[in-house]
Amino acid sequence: MRPMDSPVVKQMANSFFEAGFTCLRFNFRGTGKSLGFYDNGDGEQKDVQAALDWLKEHHVSSLFLAGYSFGAWVNAHVVAAGARVDDHIMVSPPAAFLSFDSIPRLPSTGLIIAGDADDLAPLDKIQSLADQWGISPTLAVLDRGDHFYSGHLNELRNILLAYLCPD
DSSP: OOGGGSHHHHHHHHHHHHTTOOOOOOOOTTSTTOSSOOOTTHHHHHHHHHHHHHHHHTTOOOOEEEEETHHHHHHHHHHHTTOOOSEEEEESOOTTTSOOTTOOOOTTEEEEEEETTOSSSOHHHHHHHHHHHTOOOEEEEETTOOTTOTTTHHHHHHHHHHHHOOO
16 A cells, blocks of 8 residues: 555545645655655655645645654654745654654644554654644644554544634
8 A cells, every 4th residue: 555545644635625625645756656766754855845836836825734654754854944834733753763853843833643552653752852842732642542543543534623624
């Protein structure tokens, strides 16, 4: 299964679409039929920036950047490098698996979602990162939620919709 077709990524995109957003979901370089090769996150950051630039060129005025696991890590680096987004959402940022140490600040991060049974995105490490970045995003925790949101995809949807459509 290609990462963009994972149940979590599909649920995220469907939730944004349901909330009335235009959505762009894509594979990083070297994944599926995408050209190129995996680049340890560096080239993947260029992929995200290219996608943001494409959206801006097509007159998308409000940009929300959301990523799951490796995508959350890549997006965090793009935002930290100065990408202008209206909101940044991280779903299961893999703080126990990948280093976020080179990221000094993430001021546009409004929501972080993780499960309390997620070994790759443990809540204590996520909270430490938020403290390090000087942010107080909404931290939504799924009870007994693992990294793959097994049995929790509807809860993920509900969290996203409540955040995206607060009325």
